[in-house]
Amino acid sequence: MLISDQEIVNALHANDEGVFEQVFRFYYQRLCNYACNIVVDMDEAEEIVQQMFLNIWEKRVHLEINISFKSYLYRAVHNACLNRLKQQKVRKLYADEQIQITEPGYEHTSQTILKTELEKQIHNAINKLPEQCRLVFKLSRFEEMKYAEIATHLGISIKTVENHMGKALKIMREQLKEYLPLIIIVFPLLFNF
Secondary structure: OOOOHHHHHHHHHOOOHHHHHHHHHHHHHHHHHHHHHHHOOHHHHHHHHHHHHHHHHHOHHHOOOOOOHHHHHHHHHHHHHHHHHHHHHHHHHHHHHHHHHHOOOOOOHHHHHHHHHHHHHHHHHHHOOOHHHHHHHHHHHOOOOOHHHHHHHHOOOHHHHHHHHHHHHHHHHHHOOOOHHHHHHHOOOOOOO
């Protein structure tokens, strides 16, 4: 390129799309080849380079470059490639763990401990409910009875069942507020708040 680094930066600060396009055309394929050497996938390399150029354009007004523009581009692509490789590694580890978790009879020790702790906290919270609320809650969640069935079973109105469930859920939410995100994941049907 015949334009200096400082002229490129100044042109970007001035929103000069022509200079940006020149830079893009001059470096794009070179950067894609460089990225492909790292991530070993040309489609992914192109995506990384395109995203890097998009970031430069979006931040053009505040862009500060203390090294050569070429070095800046290569370093940005290099870092983006390393980040992508890290993400892939994390995804693979997560996928491998999910496969193990779904295998019959497998339950990770920490998950077993977590589940046991959650069950203990839920049990304690249920025991703190008023007697009638506790009974309605258990029939609804553990026996999977509908409100009408509970009303018939206990000889109370459906509205009373609804009131008891509302009260039970409110108390349970308060008692278990620290654990709610985990409870929703581990026991999604049991505690449908």
